[in-house]
Amino acid sequence: MEITINQQQHQFEDLCSVTQMLAIVLSGEAKGIAVAVNQTIITKSTWQTHLLKDGDQVMLIKATQGG
Template sequence: MITIQLNEQTLKIDKNIKISELLQQENFPQLGIAVAINQQIISKSNWDMQHLHDGDNILIIQATQGG
């Protein structure tokens, strides 16, 4: 297990988890979101390859429509 920060919440997760797996596990949609790890945006094409590490700070932002 490793400890990460997900949108300012402490979370313990499996050691070998990838971004795409974290999104599914935490019920985030796959569309209309942006993911940053340690203040660096991660391209959606890399979500299936990018492993998370102990102490990572993940920010997930969901696009919204407004007027």
């Protein structure tokens, strides 16, 4: 299946949850990350159960410090 993540195409063999996708794409801890799928924010409490589908558009937003 093909998913677009931050405007880049990614191929996945099987259905995967947001948590699984983050582990693959970020190769590490997803701390300070917000996730939107098809322009809808996905709360962190549902990352493990929210399954991504072929053609989904995912946006990852990383919190930064500054001022």
